[in-house]
Amino acid sequence: xxxxxxxxxxxxxxxxxxxxxxxxxxxxxxxxxxxxxxxxxxxxxxxxxxxxxxxxxxxxxxxxxxxxxxxxxxxxxxxxxxxxxxxxxxxxxxxxxxxxxxxxxxxxxxxxxxxxxxxxxxxxxxxxxxxxxxxxxxxxxxxxxxxxxxxxxxxxxxxxxxxxxxxxxxxxxxxxxxxxxxxxxxxxxxxxxxxxxxxxxxxxxxxxxxxxxxxxxxxxxxxxxxxxxxxxxxxxxxxxxxxxxxxxxxxxxxxxxxxxxxxxxxxxxxxxxxxxxxxxxxxxxxxxxxxxxxxxxxxxxxxxxxxxxxxxxxxxxxxxxxxxxxxxxxxxxxxxxxxxxxxxxxxxxxxxxxxxxxxxxxxxxxxxxxxxxxxxxxxxxxxxxxxxxxxxxxxxxxxxxxxxxxxxxxxxxxxxxxxxxxxxxxxxxxxxxxxxxxxxxxxxxxxxxxxxxxxxxxxxxxxxxxxxxxxxxxxxxxxxxxxxxxxxxxxxxxxxxxxxxxxxxxxxxxxxxxxxxxxxxxxxxxxxxxxxxxxxxxxxxxxxxxxxxxxxxxxxxxxxxxxxxxxxxxxxxxxxxxxxxxxxxxxxxxxxxxxx
Amino acid sequence: xxxxxxxxxxxxxxxxxxxxxxxxxxxxxxxxxxxxxxxxxxxxxxxxxxxxxxxxxxxxxxxxxxxxxxxxxxxxxxxxxxxxxxxxxxxxxxxxxxxxxxxxxxxxxxxxxxxxxxxxxxxxxxxxxxxxxxxxxxxxxxxxxxxxxxxxxxxxxxxxxxxxxxxxxxxxxxxxxxxxxxxxxxxxxxxxxxxxxxxxxxxxxxxxxxxxxxxxxxxxxxxxxxxxxxxxxxxxxxxxxxxxxxxxxxxxxxxxxxxxxxxxxxxxxxxxxxxxxxxxxxxxxxxxxxxxxxxxxxxxx
Numbered sequence: 001x002x003x004x005x006x007x008x009x010x011x012x013x014x015x016x017x018x019x020x021x022x023x024x025x026x027x028x029x030x031x032x033x034x035x036x037x038x039x040x041x042x043x044x045x046x047x048x049x050x051x052x053x054x055x056x057x058x059x060x061x062x063x064x065x066x067x068x069x070x071x072x073x074x075x076x077x078x079x080x081x082x083x084x085x086x087x088x089x090x091x092x093x094x095x096x097x098x099x100x101x102x103x104x105x106x107x108x109x110x111x112x113x114x115x116x117x118x119x120x121x122x123x124x125x126x127x128x129x130x131x132x133x134x135x136x137x138x139x140x141x142x143x144x145x146x147x148x149x150x151x152x153x154x155x156x157x158x159x160x161x162x163x164x165x166x167x168x169x170x171x172x173x174x175x176x177x178x179x180x181x182x183x184x185x186x187x188x189x190x191x192x193x194x195x196x197x198x199x200x201x202x203x204x205x206x207x208x209x210x211x212x213x214x215x216x217x218x219x220x221x222x223x224x225x226x227x228x229x230x231x232x233x234x235x236x237x238x239x240x241x242x243x244x245x246x247x248x249x250x251x252x253x254x255x256x257x258x259x260x261x262x263x264x265x266x267x268x269x270x271x272x273x274x275x276x277x278x279x280x281x282x283x284x285x286x287x288x289x290x291x292x293x294x295x296x297x298x299x300x301x302x303x304x305x306x307x308x309x310x311x312x313x314x315x316x317x318x319x320x321x322x323x324x325x326x327x328x329x330x331x332x333x334x335x336x337x338x339x340x341x342x343x344x345x346x347x348x349x350x351x352x353x354x355x356x357x358x359x360x361x362x363x364x365x366x367x368x369x370x371x372x373x374x375x376x377x378x379x380x381x382x383x384x385x386x387x388x389x390x391x392x393x394x395x396x397x398x399x400x401x402x403x404x405x406x407x408x409x410x411x412x413x414x415x416x417x418x419x420x421x422x423x424x425x426x427x428x429x430x431x432x433x434x435x436x437x438x439x440x441x442x443x444x445x446x447x448x449x450x451x452x453x454x455x456x457x458x459x460x461x462x463x464x465x466x467x468x469x470x471x472x473x474x475x476x477x478x479x480x481x482x483x484x485x486x487x488x489x490x491x492x493x494x495x496x497x498x499x500x501x502x503x504x505x506x507x508x509x510x511x512x513x514x515x516x517x518x519x520x521x522x523x524x525x526x527x528x529x530x531x532x533x534x535x536x537x538x539x540x541x542x543x544x545x546x547x548x549x550x551x552x553x554x555x556x557x558x559x560x561x562x563x564x565x566x567x568x569x570x571x572x573x574x575x576x577x578x579x580x581x582x583x584x585x586x587x588x589x590x591x592x593x594x595x596x
Numbered sequence: 597x598x599x600x601x602x603x604x605x606x607x608x609x610x611x612x613x614x615x616x617x618x619x620x621x622x623x624x625x626x627x628x629x630x631x632x633x634x635x636x637x638x639x640x641x642x643x644x645x646x647x648x649x650x651x652x653x654x655x656x657x658x659x660x661x662x663x664x665x666x667x668x669x670x671x672x673x674x675x676x677x678x679x680x681x682x683x684x685x686x687x688x689x690x691x692x693x694x695x696x697x698x699x700x701x702x703x704x705x706x707x708x709x710x711x712x713x714x715x716x717x718x719x720x721x722x723x724x725x726x727x728x729x730x731x732x733x734x735x736x737x738x739x740x741x742x743x744x745x746x747x748x749x750x751x752x753x754x755x756x757x758x759x760x761x762x763x764x765x766x767x768x769x770x771x772x773x774x775x776x777x778x779x780x781x782x783x784x785x786x787x788x789x790x791x792x793x794x795x796x797x798x799x800x801x802x803x804x805x806x807x808x809x810x811x812x813x814x815x816x817x818x819x820x821x822x823x824x825x826x827x828x829x830x831x832x833x834x835x836x837x838x839x840x841x842x843x844x845x846x847x848x849x850x851x852x853x854x855x856x857x858x859x860x861x862x863x864x865x866x867x868x869x870x871x872x873x874x875x876x877x878x879x880x881x882x883x884x885x886x887x888x889x890x891x892x893x894x895x896x897x
Contacts, residue, residue, distance in 0.1 A: 005687060013730045016723060020715075021752040028755075236661055293662075316662050346754030347866055351712040370712050376755075413864035414811065421818025422768065431818075433811040 035462060044464055048450065049389035049505045052465040052488060056499040060123045061115055063497040066107035068142035068164065071224040076434040079403045080411075081221065082106070084194075084214075084270075085164075086473040086491035087145035087549030091157050093130075094175030099478045099553050101489055102132065103497050104143035104161065108222070110136050112143060112161070113497075117480060131178045132159070132170060141165010141190070141222075144214075145474065145549035149198035149207045151248060153522040157554075160209065162193035164221060167211065171252060186254040191217050192241050194290075197545035199274035199283040200521045200574055201261075202302035206248035207521040207544075208257075212269035212287060213241015227430045231268055232423035235318035237291035239427070240268030245305075262304045267292050271548050273324040275335060275541045276526065279361025281576055283526050286314075288321030288339045294353075298363060313365045319350040323548045327385025327394040328539040329372070329451060333360050333530060335539060336368075338396060340380030340548070344441055347412050351375040352383075352398070373457045374398075374449050379441035382475035382548040386486045390508035390559030392536055393451040399472025399490055403435075404442030411438040443469040470495035474550035479557060484510040484587055486557055491549070509560040511569075512589040515542060518596045519575040526574035529556050534563040560586060643696050645781045650703050650831060652777065656770055657707070657823055663760075670706025673717040677702030680725035688729050697741070698725060704742040704827055709749055710758045720745040720757075734885045738878035740835045747874040750867045759867055760824045771821060778830040787834040793847040794833055795820065797854035805858055816861075819869075828869050838877050840884040849880045 044051045056062070067082040074081050085106030093100050098117035105112050112135050114127035127133035135143050141163040148157040156172040169185045170178035194214030198207045215221070216239060219229050231237035245261045246254035263285075271288035278284060282299035289295060293315040297305035309315020314337075323340035330336075334357045341350040354369040369375035378400030385394040405411070414433035418426060425431050446466045449457035461467070470492035477486045480501070488500040511531065515524035527542045540556045560566065569581040573594045584590055654670070657663040664670055681698035685691065705720045724745030728737040731744070749757045782788045802816035819825055833839070833853060839846050857872035865871060 009684065009687070009726070010730050013723070013726045016719065016726070017748060018752070020719065024753070024755070235663075317666075318662065344758075346750065347758055349710055349712055349756070349758040375712050410864070413861075413866055414815065416866050418815045418818050420822040420824070421814070422771070422821040425814045425818045425821065428814075431812045431814045433809075433815050 045503065045505055048460055048464055049391055049508060050464060050485070051503050052448075052500040053503070054465070054468065054498050055501045056497055059121060059499055061113075061125075061497055061499055063103055063113045063115075063125070065103075065492060065494055065497070066105055066110045067494050068106040068221065069108050070221050073224055073227055074221070074429055076436075077429060077432045079405060079435055080440060081429075082142075083403055083471075083493060084473065084549070085142055085144050086471075086493045086495070086497075087143075088474045088476045088489045088491040088497065089146045089148055089159075089551035090476045090478040090489070090553040091148040091159070091551070092554070093148075093157055093159075093172060095156060096175075098482065099480055099555070101476065101478065102127075102146050102148075102159065103491055104145060104549075105136055106142040106144070108136055108138045108142070112136070112146075121481065130176065131180070132161075135161055135163075135168055139222075141192075144193060145195065145545075147196050147198060147545045147551055148523075149525060149544055150522040151198075151207055152250070152252060153206070155516075155522060157523065160196055160198075162191075162196040162211065164192040164215060166190055167193060167196070181252050185252060186246060186256065187211075188217070188244060190220075191244070192219055192221075194241070194268070194270045195272045195545060195549065197272050197274050197285075197543070198523070198525055199285070199544065200526055201245065201274075201283055201299055201305075202247065203282065203520075203574055203576075205517070205519060205521055205575070206250050207523060207525060208248045209244075209246040209254055210272060210274065210285060211244040211246070212272050213243060213266075214268050214270060214290070215241055216266075217241055228428045230427045230429055230432070231291040232427045234291055234320075234419040234426065237268055238266055240266055240289075240291070242266055243269070260304065262306065263297055265289075265295055265307070267295065270322045271324040271339075271545075273326055273337070273543055273546055274526075275326055275543055276528065277335065277357070277361075278363045281572070281574070283574075286324050286337055288324040290320050290322060291318075292321075293318045294321050294339060296363065308363060312363045313367075314353070314355050319353070321353075322381050323383045325384050325547045326541065326543070327396070329354070329356070329385070329394060330455060331393060331453065331536050331538050333537055333539045335541060337365070338369075338374070338383050338385065340377065340383050340398065342379050342441070343376045344379065344412060347416055349376070352377055352380055368455075372455055373459075374447075377447045378444040380447075381473045382490070382550055384475050384477050384488075384547045384550070384552060386477040386552070387510075387557065387559030388448065388477075388486055388488075388502060388504075389450060390484070390504050390510050390561070391451075391453070392533075392538070392559050392561040392563070393453040394538070395451050396447070396449040396457060397466070397475055397477070397488055398447040398449065399475050400441075400444035400446055401469065401471040402441040402444075403439060404469070404471050404494075405435065405439040406437045407439070407443070409436075409438040411435050411440040415440055442471065445469065446472060466500060468492075468498055470498070473548060475547055476550045476552050477557075478553040479512070479555065482589070484512065484557075507562060509563060509586045510558060511560060511566055511584065511586050512555050512557045513569070513571075514555050514589055514591045515571070516591070516593045517573060517575070518594040519577065520573045520594055523554065524573070524594070528572040530570045530572075531558045532567045532569070533560055533565065534567075536563075555589060643694065645785065646831065647696050647699050647703075649778055649781050650700055650827070653774055653823065653826060654703055654707060656774065660770060663823065664707070669711070669714060669717045670703065672714060673706035673721040674699060674702030676718045676721040677705065677725050680722050684725065684729045697728075700831060701725060701741045701745070704831060705745055708742065708746050708760050708824060708827060710760055711756050713756055716749055716753060716757045720749045723748055733882060734889070736837065736881065736885065738838065738881050740832050740838045740873065740877060743832050743870060743873045743877070747867070747870045750870060759870070760822075760827075771823075771826075774823070774826050778826060782830055782834060785834075787836070787846075789843060790834045790839065790846050790850045791829045793850040794829055794854055797851045798857070801854055801858040805861060808862065825869070828873075832873055833877075838881060840880050845880070845884065849876060852876045852880065 065086040115123040192215035267289040319341040355365040448461040474491040685693035724741040860868035
């Protein structure tokens with residue numbers, strides 16, 4: 001080999017070694033410069049079609065989440081153990097046509113908030129008046145979230161508040177007060193629930209309940225019996241909480257149908273979404289599990305559930321699942337599932353998942369998060385699909401951040417060291433290094449990914465106003481002012497509830513639907529609505545829980561872009577009935593009742 | 597830089613050992629040829645042991661716990677490593693080299709780096725193999741190939757690459773099986789003392805770190821129970837072409853790697869083991885080569 005060849009190979013080696021790195025650095029700096037230029041640009045609305053402005057305090061909402069207080073043996077890692085509980089769920093609890101919302105607190109003795117929408121841009125906390133404030137009583141555990149549905153088909157929304165502790169069920173009495181019916185309801189006495197949802201799994205017209213444990217149910221975090229409570233593995237843990245499937249008897253009581261359902265998971269579930277994934281009209285369950293693989297339980301005709309995670313493709317790579325939201329990302333009538341995980345530069349790059357079905361109703365999925373550009377977000381928690389800019393394609397709001405401690409500090413080294421350990425090491429809290437006030441993926445920016453409709457998402461969070469750096473948890477999308485724009489509510493751990501009001505380009509049109517079941521459950525949970533317009537179609541399914549510890553507005557909102565007409569709307573009710581609307585008026589909310 | 601025919605192995609399948617074995621076979625009397633050929637059929641050459649071991653680790657890890665995010669990434673790393681080896685071997689040495697080394701480099705890269713993208717696996721594999729041919733001093737390459745590639749990727753591309761950081765599921769047996777199998781194979785290759793020195797040093801220094809930082813001892817030992825360290829201990833620090841020649845020197849270098857790793861860990865470098873080997877290995881090898889040269893110099897005693 002001659003000198004020239006050797007020199008050439010050396011140059012190629014050097015170029016490969018530093019060339020791509022230099023290019024990526026240059027590319028990143030160019031992007032940051034462009035972003036900085038755009039941030040100062042006045043034409044954000046024109047460029048992106050919408051912008052967000054945080055206005056919680058202006059609207060009378062002053063709510064700050066307080067975390068669970070733990071057994072003192074957990075003091076050294078308290079921030080990461082008590083890192084959940086900030087939730088938000090949207091409901092029109094008083095049936096006045098304006099969307100209200102409920103937020104949970106977690107510290108013993110702290111109060112939850114129920115914010116009534118006054119219809120004039122202002123909100124008032126009525127939780128105490130109606131009996132939904134004092135749910136963190138000492139000895140009863142800490143609130144983690146809430147999920148609403150009409151359990152007795154009496155036209156108003158009742159609420160389950162799930163906790164690391166005793167779950168609570170309240171019956172709504174005409175929006176004036178809530179009656180506690182926990183004791184007679186058949187709910188478990190104690191369950192460390194990470195999430196819950198309502199679904200009519202047997203399609204009998206009564207909404208049933210699914211509860212998913214996070215910690216094992218024998219754990220009392222405020223008073224430990226043992227310090228061996230942690231996951232037995234960072235990626236293969238099976239020592240989490242059990243699950244419950246509770247069948248609604250129709251009289252305010254529920255019957256435990258878990259054993260016959262075949263749902264025997266004991267993974268660490270943090271998010272659940274129930275939707276009809278295989279097109280057989282029976283609602284299925286997708287579980288987003290921390291410390292392990294996700295699970296997909298397919299409902300077999302309301303008799304039993306079959307877990308097909310591995311066969312479907314979603315159950316292979318274990319990650320840290322923290323979110324489950326569905327959206328028809330390509331307007332093809334296929335519901336993709338977005339699952340958030342952990343990504344930290346140079347440490348852990350799990351990447352979020354976008355499970356895209358191979359066909360409509362198919363239960364085989366491919367992770368297209370990387371291809372579509374929605375993979376690397378940070379330590380992600382809540383995420384929701386919604387057409388924020390009303391351009392006809394669902395966008396994605398993702399909140400990030402785990403523990404924001406002292407600025408400039410990091411617990412990542414210790415975290416990565418212990419989480420690589422064997423179960424005898426990782427599962428005992430005594431082996432976990434002291435956090436000493438350090439941050440773990442703290443102060444992270446959020447993502448607002450705009451869907452271009454062609455399979456690509458662009459992050460515009462910093463440009464359109466989603467600039468907070470709190471430790472985000474639950475995210476809910478809601479049209480707070482009934483003006484055809486999806487606003488964003490964000491519940492932050494140890495932080496304030498944020499209300500991002502959305503200003504959308506008025507030239508963009510929309511249509512929305514409020515559904516009421518008659519033969520189906522009254523909340524119409526499980527109904528699928530498909531809107532067709534100008535060679536486009538979009539499918540949405542009305543679900544209860546969505547995202548992480550959150551529930552969106554019951555109203556289904558579709559952006560239409562500049563299209564001034566909807567061709568038709570197909571509604572598939574849980575009862576099996578189909579309904580079609582032809583050329584419904586746009587820029588208004590249609591209230592549809594299921595034909596009897 | 598050199599153009600010798602050294603196609604050195606990342607594994608412990610030292611060419612020297614293989615060459616000696618072939619030579620001794622040729623020198624045996626003809627009457628024993630038949631028995632020898634049977635024996636050779638039933639006996640694995642040393643150069644195949646390391647590839648078999650690392651393949652076992654990959655298969656056990658993937659089939660039982662699914663620790664690869666995708667087969668494609670690992671296959672790509674192996675394919676790129678082998679292609680690079682073939683091309684560079686042909687160009688720089690004049691013949692196609694044995695592919696055991698490239699296979700081990702590729703599979704190590706495929707397991708050790710984690711990325712949501714495909715390109716880091718190809719880039720890391722190519723850098724690993726190229727480093728063997730480009731970064732040479734006195735007819736030896738100084739860095740363990742995959743250690744060079746992985747360290748470079750972790751340092752230069754933190755936004756796209758992380759390292760394997762998971763554990764062997766929830767039970768002890770897969771870890772024990774790999775440790776036992778690995779120890780047997782490494783013993784046969786006469787390199788077990790390197791692994792043992794490193795592991796003992798790591799545990800002792802974990803105690804020192806625990807005392808210095810006030811963190812639990814088991815937290816400091818925890819990384820040793822993961823598959824990443826099994827690859828690191830069995831395949832990287834034992835690489836015959838990038839370790840010093842004497843047994844005592846090898847033990848000293850293994851200890852120094854653990855020591856530098858401790859210093860890096862005290863500074864909270866998450867990828868401390870890779871960087872420690874990256875720093876210590878070449879320095880030790882260069883020092884030995886320099887000393888040998890000095891000893892061989894005319895007039896030396």
